[in-house]
Amino acid sequence: MAIKKILIIDDEMDTVAFVEAMLSELDDFEVEYANNGLEGLQKAGEFQPDLIVLDVQMPAMNGFQVFKELKKKPELDYIPVIMLTGFATTTGLRYDAKDMGITLGAEPSAYIDKPVEPEEFHKTVKAILEI
Amino acid sequence: MLNKENDAKFTVEDQEFLQAIATQAAIAIENAKLHGQIVKNERLAAIGQTVSGLAHCIKNILNGIQGGSYILDLGLKKENFANVGKGWEIVKKNNAFMKELVLDMLSYSKEREPEYNTVDPNELVKSVYELMLEKGKEKGVTLLFNPEEKLKEVQIDSKGVKRTVLNLVSNAIDACEGVDDAQVHISVESASVKIFRIHVKDTGVGMPPEIKAKLFQVFFSTKGSKGTGLGLAVSYKIIKEHGGHISVDSEKGKGTKFTIVLPKKRK
Numbered sequence: 001m002a003i004k005k006i007l008i009i010d011d012e013m014d015t016v017a018f019v020e021a022m023l024s025e026l027d028d029f030e031v032e033y034a035n036n037g038l039e040g041l042q043k044a045g046e047f048q049p050d051l052i053v054l055d056v057q058m059p060a061m062n063g064f065q066v067f068k069e070l071k072k073k074p075e076l077d078y079i080p081v082i083m084l085t086g087f088a089t090t091t092g093l094r095y096d097a098k099d100m101g102i103t104l105g106a107e108p109s110a111y112i113d114k115p116v117e118p119e120e121f122h123k124t125v126k127a128i129l130e131i
Numbered sequence: 132m133l134n135k136e137n138d139a140k141f142t143v144e145d146q147e148f149l150q151a152i153a154t155q156a157a158i159a160i161e162n163a164k165l166h167g168q169i170v171k172n173e174r175l176a177a178i179g180q181t182v183s184g185l186a187h188c189i190k191n192i193l194n195g196i197q198g199g200s201y202i203l204d205l206g207l208k209k210e211n212f213a214n215v216g217k218g219w220e221i222v223k224k225n226n227a228f229m230k231e232l233v234l235d236m237l238s239y240s241k242e243r244e245p246e247y248n249t250v251d252p253n254e255l256v257k258s259v260y261e262l263m264l265e266k267g268k269e270k271g272v273t274l275l276f277n278p279e280e281k282l283k284e285v286q287i288d289s290k291g292v293k294r295t296v297l298n299l300v301s302n303a304i305d306a307c308e309g310v311d312d313a314q315v316h317i318s319v320e321s322a323s324v325k326i327f328r329i330h331v332k333d334t335g336v337g338m339p340p341e342i343k344a345k346l347f348q349v350f351f352s353t354k355g356s357k358g359t360g361l362g363l364a365v366s367y368k369i370i371k372e373h374g375g376h377i378s379v380d381s382e383k384g385k386g387t388k389f390t391i392v393l394p395k396k397r398k
Contacts, residue, residue, distance in 0.1 A: 057191075115196070
C-alpha cells in the first residue's frame with residue numbers, strides 16, 4: 001500500500017514537531033511542513049499530500065485564508081484539511097472564519113482544538129485517511 | 132412659586148410649570164440610567180474580549196507543553212534521548228512563555244508607581260543591544276547602536292524601561308524577517324533640558340495604518356501564535372507611568388520607527 005503523504009502548515013515549529021510525533025505513532029507517513037501560508041500553498045502543489053494539517057492563527061496569511069486558496073485550485077481542492085485552532089472553547093463555541101470576516105464556502109474536514117489531545121488527533125486522521 | 136404667601140393657592144400655571152420640571156427631571160434620570168447601562172455593557176464587552184484573548188494565549192502555551200511532554204514521553208518509551216531532550220526543551224520554553232504572560236498580565240493590571248533609580252540611559256540601552264545581537268544574527272539582521280554621549284544620567288524605572296526597549300528591539304528584529312540587508316538601529320537622544328528619547332528603527336516590512344491604529348491594544352498581535360499581544364500594551368503603560376509616551380511611525384514595505392519619550396527626572 002502506498003505511503004500516505006501529510007503536509008503540516010504551521011508557523012510554530014513546536015506544533016510541527018508535536019504533529020510529526022503524533023503521526024509517527026499512528027503509521028508510516030511521508031511528512032513535509034511549511035511555516036507560512038504562501039509556502040504552504042506552494043508545497044501543497046509540489047507535494048500533493050493526502051492530508052493537510054493547517055493552523056488557523058498565522059501571521060500575514062491565516063489558516064482560513066490558506067484554506068480558501070486551496071479550494072480555489074482544482075488540483076488541490078480535493079485534499080482533506082484538518083484545522084488546528086486555539087480559538088475554540090470547551091463549550092464548543094468557536095471563533096471561526098465568519099468572526100474573522102472570511103467566507104469559506106466549503107468546510108474543513110475537521111477542527112481540532114488546542115491543546116491537541118493525541119487520541120482525538122489519531123482518531124480524526126484515521127477516519128479521514130480510512131486507515 | 133415655592134414662596135407663596137398668605138395661604139395663596141397653587142394656580143393652573145404653577146401646576147403646568149411643576150409638571151414641566153418633573154418631566155425634565157425624569158428624562159435626565161432616565162438618560163443617566165441608560166448611560167450607566169451603556170458604560171457597564173462596554174466594560175463587560177471589554178472584559179469578555181480580554182478573557183477570550185487570554186484564553187487563546189494560554190491554549191497555545193498549553194499546546195506547547197502538551198506537545199513537548201508527548202515528545203519527551205515517546206523518547207523515554209523508545210529510549211531515544213535526542214527526543215527526550217527535544218521534548219524537554221519545548222516544555223521549558225513554554226513554561227517560560229507562561230511566566231512571561233503572567234508577568235505581563237500583572238504589570239498591565241496594576242496601577243503602579245515606577246521604581247525610580249538613577250542610571251546611565253546609554254548603558255541601559257547598550258545592554259539591550261548586546262542581549263539582542265545573537266537574535267539579530269540568527270535572523271540575518273544587523274543591529275546598530277548610537278549612544279548620546281552628552282547624557283550621563285536619568286531617573287527612571289530602569290527595569291521597566293529596559294523591558295520596554297527589549298520588547299521594541301525584539302519586535303523590530305521579527306519585523307525584518309525575510310528582508311535582505313535588514314537593520315535595526317537603536318539610539319539615545321537628549322531632546323531638551325527635561326526630555327530624552329530612545330529610538331528603535333527597523334528597515335523591516337512596516338505596517339499599514341489599520342495595524343498601526345491597534346498596536347497598543349491588549350491581546351492584539353501580528354505574530355500569529357507566537358505573540359501574547361500584551362508586550363506593547365505593557366510597554367505603553369510603563370512609559371505612561373513615567374509621564375512619557377511612545378510614538379510610532381511606519382510605512383508598509385519601508386520599516387518602522389518607535390520613539391520612547393521620557394522625562395530625565397522623576398515626576
